[in-house]
Amino acid sequence: GAVVSQHPSWVICKSGTSVKIECRSLDFQATTMFWYRQFPKQSLMLMATSNEGSKATYEQGVEKDKFLINHASLTLSTLTVTSAHPEDSSFYICSATYSGTQYFGPGTRLLVL
């Protein structure tokens, strides 16, 4: 099957620091990956589309300088939350498309103190 992993599964950081989250497709190659943010008991909110070898496409209202995305290989995309603040605390989930279906990673819980 199509498996997507994320690392770390949870992270606690101080306000002002940067945090990097990795998303990997384990058994398939993904030219496109997606990054979502989710608040408790709410649906997923698409932040950006990560494209291998080119710039990410950000959704309206998402700061590209705040949420840096790098898709350097066909199996890895990274999301870096720069100068994190408490309001950035959330559950971040990535997905990758395989045979037309999006498969999701297990998510990363970020807590900014």
Add this chain to the structure above:
Amino acid sequence: TQLLEQSPQFLSIQEGENLTVYCNSSSVFSSLQWYRQEPGEGPVLLVTVVTGGEVKKLKRLTFQFGDARKDSSLHITAAQPGDTGLYLCAGRGSSNTGKLIFGQGTTLQVKP
């Protein structure tokens, strides 16, 4: 802008009861997926429906795609506590970006 309206957003029922979750839109989707998500985990794909009028069954879960491919429903028969979770419908839109459009989600609690 394509939107998916999912209802109800919260549902608390007793074990053994039946329930139906709806996703509606004014737009046509090329396919629609249903996911189930447990707290602290990523969504897990339950089913993909592609053809208008299609019905798919997964044990006690029945999924239907509307004839016009604008709406879908998820029916659970004899719900069990293990069915508790967040159910999400997501439609693949008309653009070629591959982006999914998500409904608001339905939080289901099945009490023993």
